[in-house]
Amino acid sequence: EAQVTQNPRYLITVTGKKLTVTCSQNMNHEYMSWYRQDPGLGLRQIYYSMNVEVTDKGDVPEGYKVSRKEKRNFPLILESPSPNQTSLYFCASSPLPTYEQYFGPGTRLTVT
């Protein structure tokens, strides 16, 4: 089954404790992206990757890091989480941004 998986689905953590949210796709897609969704602001792009070892900033990259060492995986790293990073996070993949987007189930992160 074609899918994008994210882990964990729910996470409560404390300020400053490094965390990683994993994202994996099994469709051999080149394009992968991370978004955060906040009430009233909608979805905003954090980082995206056009292929292995190629990553670039989206509209809200501050406080986040990503890596793309393998085509299927695109982890999101919060080196020192802060409460303003409390949000719902989605990973997505597609052959290109102009193709159908496949979204993961979301990760709800709370930073206290």
Add this chain to the structure above:
Amino acid sequence: KNEVEQSPQNLTAQEGEFITINCSYSVGISALHWLQQHPGGGIVSLFMLSSGKKKHGRLIATINIQEKHSSLHITASHPRDSAVYICAVVRAYNTDKLIFGTGTRLQVFP
């Protein structure tokens, strides 16, 4: 001003009604996506448009590139259509990024 605006923000309808959700954008684009976010939070892609019109079941999406406007229509609406509908565009001059509208929350009552 947001580059992608959706209207209305909230919409209620009776089962069977014809629904229209609008998306206007202010930049040149190479593609426009319509997405559906279920009450449980999952997001699925409904359509990708670069011109004209697409139909899938009771859903129809249209785009007018000259007017920078797209519409999503739902014919014979059903309570299971209740969801948030999100429009997203891919800028013509930067085809790597997606810009999203804030969504339209639709509730269809039996």
